Every structure is written in structure tokens, then in C-alpha cells.
Amino acid sequence: xxxxIIRMARxxxxxxxxxxxxxSWCSTGLDSPSEKLLTYLADRVPREVAGxxxxxxxxxxxxxxxxxxxxxxxxxxxxxxxxxxYQGRSLGRRLLGFTRQLLPHEIWxxxxxxxxxxxxxYERERFVLEKTEADPVHGRIMKYYRWKRGDTPAASPSKx
Numbered sequence: 001x002x003x004x005i006i007r008m009a010r011x012x013x014x015x016x017x018x019x020x021x022x023x024s025w026c027s028t029g030l031d032s033p034s035e036k037l038l039t040y041l042a043d044r045v046p047r048e049v050a051g052x053x054x055x056x057x058x059x060x061x062x063x064x065x066x067x068x069x070x071x072x073x074x075x076x077x078x079x080x081x082x083x084x085x086y087q088g089r090s091l092g093r094r095l096l097g098f099t100r101q102l103l104p105h106e107i108w109x110x111x112x113x114x115x116x117x118x119x120x121x122y123e124r125e126r127f128v129l130e131k132t133e134a135d136p137v138h139g140r141i142m143k144y145y146r147w148k149r150g151d152t153p154a155a156s157p158s159k160x
Contacts, residue, residue: 004065004091006098009055011046017057017067018042024066024081028115030140053078056098058091068095072102077109096125106148113141126151 009017018041026033049055052073058066065086069079077099082091099107111119113132123129127145135142 004094005059006056006068006095007059009057009067013057013064014045014049015042016064017055018045020064020067020083021045021079021081023084024087027084027087028112028117030112030114048078054102056095058082058086058095060086066091066095068099070099070102075103075106075108077103077107080109092121093125100147104149106146108144108146110142110144113143119143119145 018038021041022033022038025031026037031037045055048069052071053069054072056068056070057064058068064083066082067079068077068081070077077096080092080095080099082095107127109122109127111122113119122145125147127147128151130144130146132141132143134140
């Protein structure tokens with residue numbers, strides 16, 4: 001089996017990226033898959049790329065295992081989504097390592113408060129909670145995190 005490759009997404013893959021995004025997001029239990037959601041994400045992908053996203057995929061021999069959207073100029077990790085079949089295989093850690101290569105000094109991100117698995121993982125990865133507030137578009141409570149090289153959180157969570 002070929003090794004997973006992290007590479008730039010190609011425009012002809014944007015619909016597949018949107019499907020992966022929906023499947024990953026819905027695997028959190030915060031939403032349900034629907035044609036409306038898929039259409040919204042499919043419309044959003046090219047718009048975000050045009051607005052500054054560097055969009056990457058984790059390619060597993062032609063199958064998309066994950067998507068990673070980074071706005072390098074803003075030091076912002078916008079999306080890190082892993083297809084449900086690839087979750088739990090340390091792919092998130094690999095993608096975060098890739099992100100830290102692109103943004104070696106500081107990274108900002110936000111995470112839905114209801115996605116406890118994700119925000120606890122970011123905290124284990126040394127991201128520090130900066131604020132919590134409602135998103136003006138959908139009203140969901142979001143947690144805003146920052147990672148800065150050399151920073152150590154005051155109370156680092158212990159690993160099992």
C-alpha cells in the first residue's frame with residue numbers, strides 16, 4: 001500500500017474535498033449529512049481558496065484521507081478534517097506537524113465548543129485557549145486557540 005502523501009488539492013478535487021469535509025464534520029455529531037450542507041461546502045471551497053486558503057489533501061493512493069486548509073498570511077489553521085475511515089490513525093498529528101512546518105512560529109485556530117474531542121486534542125498539542133464566543137454567522141459557540149513556539153501552557157494536561 002502506498003504511503004499517504006500530503007499535497008496541494010487540485011481544483012477538480014474540490015467536490016471530493018467538500019464531501020470529505022462534510023463527512024468529517026458530521027462524524028462529530030454536531031450536524032447531519034445533507035445535500036444542503038454538501039452544496040454549501042462545495043460552494044465554499046473555491047471561494048476560500050480564492051480568498052487565501054492553501055488547501056492540501058492527504059492522498060492515500062488516490063483516495064482522499066484528509067483535508068487541511070491554512071491561511072498562511074493570517075497564521076491561521078482554518079480546517080483540519082479527516083475522513084471517518086482514517087480517524088484514529090495519528091493522521092491529525094501528521095497534518096499538524098505539516099502545518100507547523102508552514103507556520104513555525106505561531107498558529108491560530110478555532111474549534112466548535114461542542115467538538116470536545118477536537119479541542120481537547122488541540123490542548124494536548126499545546127494550543128492555548130484565548131477566548132470563547134458565538135460565531136456571528138451560525139451562532140455556534142467557538143473556542144479560539146493559539147500555539148506559539150516556545151510557549152508552554154500553565155497547566156499542561158497529562159496524557160494517559
